[in-house]
Structure formats: structure tokens, C-alpha cells
Amino acid sequence: MGDPRLGSRLKEARTAAGLTQAALAEKARVTRKTVNTVENGVFVPSTVLALELARALDTTVEALFFLKD
């Protein structure tokens, strides 16, 4: 489910927005567990979910995810 090439700043962006995992999950219409696994790099979100998360945090996908090289 995870991919070591994918880096994530989701946790930093979420805490900067003052949201809990549960609150972000509700805004993005997913479960808290999904947010938890995406933050920890256990689960790679689809493009749609990445866009949903970015919209919920009022930012861009590129600001949330990046490729580790």
C-alpha cells in the first residue's frame, strides 16, 4: 500500500491548519484511519483523494506530497 518514493507533508499542513485527523477526515469525507495511514506513508492516496485532501487544507497537492529522490 505504501511507496518509499512518496514523501508527505500532510501532517505538517494539517497541524498548521489547526485540524485533528478526525476533522480533516470529515472535511475530506474519508475515515480517520485513511488520514493516519496517508500521513505515515503506509497508504498512497489516489489523485482524487490527494486533491480532496489539498482542497480540505486549502493548499495544493504539490505542497502536500513530493517525490523523494
Add this chain to the structure above:
Amino acid sequence: MGDMSPQGYFEENILTRSVPPSARHGARRLKGPILAAVGAVLLIGGAVVGASGAEGDAASAAGVAAGAGLVLGLAGLFMARRRDAGCAAHGDTTRLDQLQKRRTRQLVIYPAIMLGLLAQSFGSLHACMVGEGRLVDVIRVLLPVLYGWITPLIVMGWDGVTLANRELDDELTQSMRARSMILAFVVLMAGATIALMLGLWNPAYGVTALPIVLAVGGAAAGLRFAWLDREAERG
């Protein structure tokens, strides 16, 4: 005051009266339990008649009644559970967490119950294979197999709770479902192959292996899903 003539009373109180939503909801809530109760009566009645040594048309009617009772009972339980879940579904994420935990618990408990039912069915299976099986023996053999369907149905998201709370069916769940069903498919393929080989050696062993294969395949899906869910919780 309205028109008190019979015609006026009918128009005012019957044709134009709307049923309160709560009353409609209450009536709908009863459908599932009533259906389940009717199913249980049919199942028990059919099983009792069949077990009492009925023959011919009476035995056939008892079998049909028991089968119809089983289907009605399961449908009633499904409707009742779906209704309850739907009524309470005002989804905050904490509630979704609780529903997920409940689903995970079910996916561990149901296979355990199924294996218990499977263990008690072997005597009846032997009786059926030597041609001495009564209706109650057939039901005992079929019970764990039919019960075994519940676990994959929950994994697939076709249970009442998931259908009423579509947020439970998010991407992570779909990913875990795919991985669980892949394992279950491999287990079923391997089990069916072994059952076939046993059947070629001794047909009785092949038949005996089939309910085990079905039960283990269903249990594999549920237990794998529960394991992945636990791993996801840890992150």
C-alpha cells in the same frame, strides 16, 4: 370546523391527511424484525417437521419451509441491521471509527462462530454421505457454509452498516478489501484443488473437504481484512 358529512369527513381526514414521518419510519423499522420472526418460525417449524421423520410430500414441504425460513430470516436481519445503521448515521468521524472497530470485531468473531458450526456439522455430514441424513442433518451441514457467506459480504461492503454509511467504503477500505479478497481467492483455489485431489482418491474425503474449504476461504478474507485494519490503526 370542517364538513362533517361522511363525504367531507372522508376527504378531510382520509384523503388529505399525511402520515407523520415518525410513524412511517416506525412502520418501516418493524419490517425487518417481522420478516426475521416469520423466517425463524418457518425455519424452526420446517426443521421440527423434518426431524420428526416426515416422508414424501410432507418432508419436501418441510424442506421448502425451512429453506424459505432461512432466506426470509437472513433478509429480515439484513433489513433490520441496515435500518438501525441508517437511522443512526449522522456521520461524524468518531462514529465512523466506532463502526470500523465494530466491523473489525465482527470479522474476527464470525469466522470463529463459523468454525464452531463447522465442527458440529461433521457428524451430520457423515450421516448425509451414507444416505441416512435427515433434514436436520442437511441444515446442520449447510449452516456453516451459509454462515460463511456473511464474512466475505462484510469484507465486500455489502452489509447493512456499510451500505448505510458509504464513508466507510473509502480508498483505504477498498485497498484492504482487494488484498483480503486476493488472499481468499488463493485459499479457495488451493483448497478446491486439494479437495479435488482428495475426491479423486476417495470421493467421501472430497465432499468432506468442501465445507472446510468454503469456511476457511471466507475466514481468510475476514481475518486478513481485520489484520490489515489493525495495521492501518497503528499507521
